[in-house]
Amino acid sequence: MCAWMVLIGPAATGKSTLGEAVAAATGRRFVDVDALGAAYYAEVGWSMDRLRERIRAVGRVAAEREWEPARAHAVERVVAEHPDAVIAFGAGHGQYTRPDLRERVREALRPVEHVVLVVPSPDPDQSVRVLRERSIATKGTDWITGDGHDFLHEWVHDAGTRELATTVLHTEGESPAESAGRLLDEVIRIRPSPCPGTPPG
Template sequence: MSRSTRIEAPWMVLVGPSGTGKTTLGRELAARTRRPFVDLDATADGYCAEAGWIIARLRERIAVVGRVAAEAEWEPARAHAVARAVAGHPDAVIALGAGHTSYTDHRHLVTVRTALKGRFVPAGVFEKLTGWSPFGTALTRGGALLTG
């Protein structure tokens, strides 16, 4: 398949622990599939602000109640950011930050799961769609590939 051919692969969401290469892999996948790339770590601030949270407020709350409690207070904003990014970028490859998939309040986890519902891709499907396999590095380093 030539690079000039538009691959009609589904859009994707990359999830994994910090440092597993979601951003690097996401940029490559977006380039190879000629889709936009969205890194939620770089764009979440606007979405979080819609839910009433900004980084300065998070820092203030950490100083007052501690990191664990402040992170729990911030969960609605993180879940909102995931739902908005997924809904707002239907044709993009999206890399979720590691903190956008871990929630102590089940309601926020449900919000994220609902936004991502039906977007898991079994190993090998992406390779069949594109002729290229990202699985060797992404999954063995702890990442996961999701798709619609």
């Protein structure tokens, strides 16, 4: 069965809320990688406790780099196991510094009909500003580490993430329902499915 939709993008873009709305509108299941990831990370010897331990030992940036193979494994597994779902990736699951991991994720996403990069604005700097405000308001973090590394800036400006996407959806000024409706109307319903026998959403 051909995979259907994956939502990727930085933290605080509303991927999960958007994904739930799209899934409800199309009668598909919604899958959140953040909710399922622990089981997949464990298959390759990782856990959130280990990540926290590595952050304390080597710092957030180095620990995130060490964690990349586990994230890539989780992507491969969740896409393979949920072929007709709407899947939301947690921040970082679409972004890799290692070329071999980026290629693994690209291969995992190749059968997916719609890989949607969700960001607020066509202007990357405006996207960072919007996401920073949201992150502070909802999560209590600005995503800037103690040594000054800015994860939001990294995620928003990452060219590799954009290369994975078949569609970029800008959502600033819209409600999740409005963004979901526009995604369905402008992107999905007008684009023929590349998978034989698969109806459009």
